Amino acid sequence: MKRIIRDYQKLCAAESFDLLDMAPRGGHYALQFERGTIFCPSTPSDRRNMRNLRASIRRLHA
Template sequence: MTRTHREYIALCAAEGVTLLRIETHRKHCRLCFEAGFVTASASPSDRRNLKNLRSAIRRLHR
């Protein structure tokens, strides 16, 4: 498990949503929830990555 995956798991726990699984592809991860999925970067190159991901998770679970 990479550092990025641990950050994604912690973010989902902080938002109170249940993360079913993380599917890793070449450059992206797919975070799967009961309501659907969100695509995120597999590398920490984007400094706003976690903020953008948090907003995408909130939009999905409205």
């Protein structure tokens, strides 16, 4: 399993959001939640990736 997949799963678990599915989509991953889908990179290019993803997940569930 790739490290970025584990990191995305840990982030969702730490924020108490149920990750239903994670599917590769052409260089990105589609994170499926009950409220919708968020697309994130499979090879993040900056150190703010996890912060930005956390903010996107929180906005989705707000």
